[in-house]
Amino acid sequence: MQVTGEYEPVFTGDRRARLDAILTRYPTKRAALLPALWMVQEARGWIPDTAMVEVAQALDLTAAYVKGVVTFYTMYHQHPVGRHFIQVCTTTPCNLCGAEDVVRAFLEHSGCGELGATSPDGRFTIVEVECLGACGFATPVLIDDDFIDGVTVDKVRELLARYP
Numbered sequence: 001m002q003v004t005g006e007y008e009p010v011f012t013g014d015r016r017a018r019l020d021a022i023l024t025r026y027p028t029k030r031a032a033l034l035p036a037l038w039m040v041q042e043a044r045g046w047i048p049d050t051a052m053v054e055v056a057q058a059l060d061l062t063a064a065y066v067k068g069v070v071t072f073y074t075m076y077h078q079h080p081v082g083r084h085f086i087q088v089c090t091t092t093p094c095n096l097c098g099a100e101d102v103v104r105a106f107l108e109h110s111g112c113g114e115l116g117a118t119s120p121d122g123r124f125t126i127v128e129v130e131c132l133g134a135c136g137f138a139t140p141v142l143i144d145d146d147f148i149d150g151v152t153v154d155k156v157r158e159l160l161a162r163y164p
């Protein structure tokens, strides 16, 4: 991978200063990879290949190594997503309690239509995820950084309205 064309770097100005401050907290540059990737996602909404190259250069890593990490963690987006990213647990315990119906309600009321797609108004992208660690509180949902448990079909519409 290479940075070509009109790439606008992420780590300039205040962000570069933030990254430098983060680097002082770790024994190696490599150890700062996850927070550096968060900064990219914060700035761009997702992590394009070109940004992976920039991160690799900043941390003295290979772009392939950075891509391996980005593709390992589901929390890093490899393509543009809606303003609000919704993760619904559909692992067996939640599934038995109606998680599939909750997912269907999210897809319908958000306008996304299908998993991984972004709603036409750009507000939402919805994905299914494995256990969110709240198996006794089906159905748990993450909307951006908000953890919400006990979501049922009848709560979905009101929940979406909280995220303009």
Ligand code: FES
Binding pocket: 089, 090, 091, 092, 093, 094, 130, 131, 132, 133, 134, 135, 136, 140
């Ligand atoms: S199975 Fe859904 S939170 Fe654990």
